[in-house]
Amino acid sequence: MIKFQNVSKTYNGNVKAVKDVSFNIEAGEFVILIGPSGCGKTSLLRMVNQLETITEGDIVLNGKSVRDFNKIEMRRKMGYVIQSNGLFPNMTIEDNVMIVPNLLGWDKVKKRQRYQYLMDLIGLNPDEYKKRYPHQLSGGQQQRIGVARALAADPPIMLMDEPFGALDPIIRTRLQDEFLQIQREVQKTILFVSHDIDEAVKMGDKIALMRHGELIQYDTPANILLHPRHEFVSEFVGEDRVLKSMSLYTVKDLLESITLDTNVSSTQQTVHEQTTLRNALSVLLSTNSQKIKVVDIEERPIGTLTIDQIEQFLQLKAGQKGA
Amino acid sequence: MSKNKTIAFTVKILFWIAIIVFFIWIFKNDLLIHVYQEPSRFLNLLTQHIIIVLISGSIAILTAIPLGIILTRTKFRKWEWLLVNIVNLGQTIPSLAVLALIMGILGIGMKSAIVGLFLFSLLPILQNTIAGIHSVDEKTLDAAKGMGLTPLQILWKVELPQASYSIFAGIRTSLVINVGTAALAYLIGGGGLGVWIFTGIQLFDNAFLLSGAVPLTILALLVDYLCKGLEFLIVPKGIRLAKQSVTNNN
Ligand SMILES: Nc1ncnc2c1ncn2[C@@H]1O[C@H](COP(=O)(O)OP(=O)(O)OP(=O)(O)O)[C@@H](O)[C@H]1O
Ligand SMILES: [Mg+2]
Numbered sequence: 001m002i003k004f005q006n007v008s009k010t011y012n013g014n015v016k017a018v019k020d021v022s023f024n025i026e027a028g029e030f031v032i033l034i035g036p037s038g039c040g041k042t043s044l045l046r047m048v049n050q051l052e053t054i055t056e057g058d059i060v061l062n063g064k065s066v067r068d069f070n071k072i073e074m075r076r077k078m079g080y081v082i083q084s085n086g087l088f089p090n091m092t093i094e095d096n097v098m099i100v101p102n103l104l105g106w107d108k109v110k111k112r113q114r115y116q117y118l119m120d121l122i123g124l125n126p127d128e129y130k131k132r133y134p135h136q137l138s139g140g141q142q143q144r145i146g147v148a149r150a151l152a153a154d155p156p157i158m159l160m161d162e163p164f165g166a167l168d169p170i171i172r173t174r175l176q177d178e179f180l181q182i183q184r185e186v187q188k189t190i191l192f193v194s195h196d197i198d199e200a201v202k203m204g205d206k207i208a209l210m211r212h213g214e215l216i217q218y219d220t221p222a223n224i225l226l227h228p229r230h231e232f233v234s235e236f237v238g239e240d241r242v243l244k245s246m247s248l249y250t251v252k253d254l255l256e257s258i259t260l261d262t263n264v265s266s267t268q269q270t271v272h273e274q275t276t277l278r279n280a281l282s283v284l285l286s287t288n289s290q291k292i293k294v295v296d297i298e299e300r301p302i303g304t305l306t307i308d309q310i311e312q313f314l315q316l317k318a319g320q321k322g323a
Numbered sequence: 324m325s326k327n328k329t330i331a332f333t334v335k336i337l338f339w340i341a342i343i344v345f346f347i348w349i350f351k352n353d354l355l356i357h358v359y360q361e362p363s364r365f366l367n368l369l370t371q372h373i374i375i376v377l378i379s380g381s382i383a384i385l386t387a388i389p390l391g392i393i394l395t396r397t398k399f400r401k402w403e404w405l406l407v408n409i410v411n412l413g414q415t416i417p418s419l420a421v422l423a424l425i426m427g428i429l430g431i432g433m434k435s436a437i438v439g440l441f442l443f444s445l446l447p448i449l450q451n452t453i454a455g456i457h458s459v460d461e462k463t464l465d466a467a468k469g470m471g472l473t474p475l476q477i478l479w480k481v482e483l484p485q486a487s488y489s490i491f492a493g494i495r496t497s498l499v500i501n502v503g504t505a506a507l508a509y510l511i512g513g514g515g516l517g518v519w520i521f522t523g524i525q526l527f528d529n530a531f532l533l534s535g536a537v538p539l540t541i542l543a544l545l546v547d548y549l550c551k552g553l554e555f556l557i558v559p560k561g562i563r564l565a566k567q568s569v570t571n572n573n
Pocket of ligand 2: 041042043083161
């Protein structure tokens with residue numbers, strides 16, 4: 001759906017911010033753009049909605065170069081969350097959130113419903129904040145309004161530049177979960193800039209890891225963690241990359257390739273089959289026994305799980321796909 | 324904070340006492356006598372004065388704001404420096420010289436006075452319009468562009484509201500100065516309250532001088548308050564509140 005074809009960006013004739021980047025984003029895919037500060041993430045993102053010109057190469061959207069679109073119309077179909085919110089100080093929160101629906105001339109009832117929905121989504125009281133102004137909100141609240149504003153007209157494509165950057169861990173996790181939830185329902189095509197590899201692993205269908213303007217690896221989170229194709233990738237994801245990869249899988253995933261011992265005793269610690277392997281391991285390490293009991297949604301016992309089995313599974317995964 | 328408040332309050336009290344003493348002195352000595360002895364003449368001069376200020380001021384506003392907007396468009400940015408300097412130069416030439424020059428071209432009368440005052444009023448508004456638009460938060464422009472606002476929508480919904488505070492400050496300064504400077508209209512036969520003021524100066528007659536000067540001052544204060552009122556109505560509430568919260572925190 002979005003094809004980056006040998007895209008380069010040079011500022012003022014000498015600052016090479018993006019160098020020969022090529023990759024494809026499929027419709028409905030959630031792609032995380034990650035890398036150290038100054039590696040060209042924002043520049044790459046801003047070339048998609050033509051806030052920056054493309055120096056070389058091309059970005060093709062549904063078969064047509066973004067250069068050939070009517071900029072105004074194209075941008076209204078792409079939600080854009082700017083890195084530092086950029087709310088309009090002269091407008092109330094409601095007017096800020098509803099700016100694009102207002103431009104598109106939605107009717108009143110539809111606008112009111114949408115505003116309520118969006119505010120509930122980002123966890124701010126619709127009525128309480130309606131008539132407030134941006135300067136009367138905290139940084140994190142402003143950032144959330146920025147996200148709501150970008151979502152307002154329900155655009156099929158979202159460009160999000162570190163939308164959860166200034167949030168505390170609790171709100172951040174909540175918004176991440178909410179966002180994944182919406183994504184499952186509406187399947188937007190999302191290009192999402194992040195600094196945080198945990199966020200990337202959690203949210204992304206694919207991760208594009210950049211350094212010094214170059215695309216180092218474009219892959220699924222599992223492959224980025226378990227099959228880094230470059231020393232920089234393993235360095236960037238950290239030494240605990242195997243541990244991180246464990247949050248990608250649930251006990252249920254493990255059950256597909258490993259059979260558990262069905263001999264369960266009632267005294268063992270219990271985990272649900274939807275638990276991530278990372279959390280299951282954590283439970284295993286914190287109990288005295290070598291085994292934990294796995295149960296399904298209806299709390300029916302499935303079997304017992306050991307550390308060895310988790311290790312076995314991870315080795316299986318590390319052997320698959322890659323290369 | 325409370326110390327500053329006390330000082331500000333004391334200064335205000337002293338100021339009002341001085342004003343009251345001044346007016347007692349004026350009325351004791353019958354120094355505003357011309358105002359109520361020749362009411363029709365007074366009204367005539369006052370109307371002339373107001374007409375000069377109103378016409379020159381509104382033409383200046385209608386010229387300076389669009390000019391400031393045009394000069395801040397990316398296409399025309401390179402001309403901004405040149406034009407501001409030209410207008411600046413016009414400002415450094417003494418008002419009297421400019422008036423004399425205009426009189427040389429347009430002759431004696433109200434028309435010349437209006438043209439002169441229009442030129443004087445231009446710069447503060449132009450400068451403040453340009454400064455106001457330059458001070459608009461880049462991030463908001465970026466967000467607006469990214470969400471698909473047209474350049475005109477960006478100007479109208481993002482730039483001008485944020486610049487409105489500064490633009491209004493320019494209009495206020497400009498008009499208040501205009502009211503005062505309009506007294507010079509007399510020198511080129513433009514009429515206005517300057518007629519009595521200059522007569523007073525020439526004849527060492529305090530009654531003439533003050534019958535012109537006191538209403539002139541009141542007019543200037545009135546214009547100032549009027550502008551403040553308009554500012555309250557036109558500058559968006561969010562901008563006003565944000566400005567207040569910034570000043571309160573300092
Ligand atoms: N408008 C500009 N003019 C000149 N150089 C720029 C401009 N914008 C970005 N750059 C440079 O291009 C490079 C990439 O910048 P970019 O903002 O894309 O990085 P980033 O990956 O988004 O960084 P961060 O994580 O800190 O936001 C940097 O070296 C930056 O200094
Ligand atoms: Mg950035």
